[in-house]
């Protein structure tokens with residue numbers, strides 16, 4: 001595989017993974033959340049646990065692909081030679097990963113334990129914490145895409 005093919009493959013994997021992660025958060029926050037508010041808490045919280053059980057592994061896979069493809073491209077170009085926009089993208093991408101890790105080890109653990117135990121107040125508090133962090137990551141994801149694509153003349 002030559003350099004240009006590797007570049008294209010890395011960009012493809014990068015954008016595919018970004019689409020799954022950011023698109024999944026947009027769907028969850030903007031479509032599923034308002035629709036699920038009509039359900040009674042036990043049903044709603046059970047639904048969210050089942051949704052996250054499927055979505056979060058996809059986020060881990062996306063993170064793996066984003067980091068791999070992003071850093072391959074960065075080092076292929078040369079860390080010092082890369083445009084400022086790429087460095088900014090790396091910084092905001094790393095923050096997004098940290099926020100997701102904080103969800104995984106924090107409120108997601110609490111929620112996964114609280115729902116089968118029928119502890120609805122604890123599950124609701126955990127879901128609220130997840131919601132806030134997903135909103136943050138969704139906004140930062142949109143900003144990161146803007147940095148990656150709008151930076152004038154390779155900022």
Ligand code: HEM
Pocket residue numbers: 007011014015018022066067069070071073074086089090091092093094096140141142144145148149
């Ligand atoms: C965390 C580490 C990340 C690194 C090291 C990184 C690095 C890179 C690099 C080097 C490119 C240029 C690829 C090329 O032109 O061949 C790129 C493109 C891109 N990245 Fe990232 N990225 C990261 C995270 C993210 C995240 C979290 C998002 C979005 C939420 C994102 C969105 C994009 C987009 C939309 C492009 C395409 C830009 C274009 O071709 O105009 N990146 N990234």
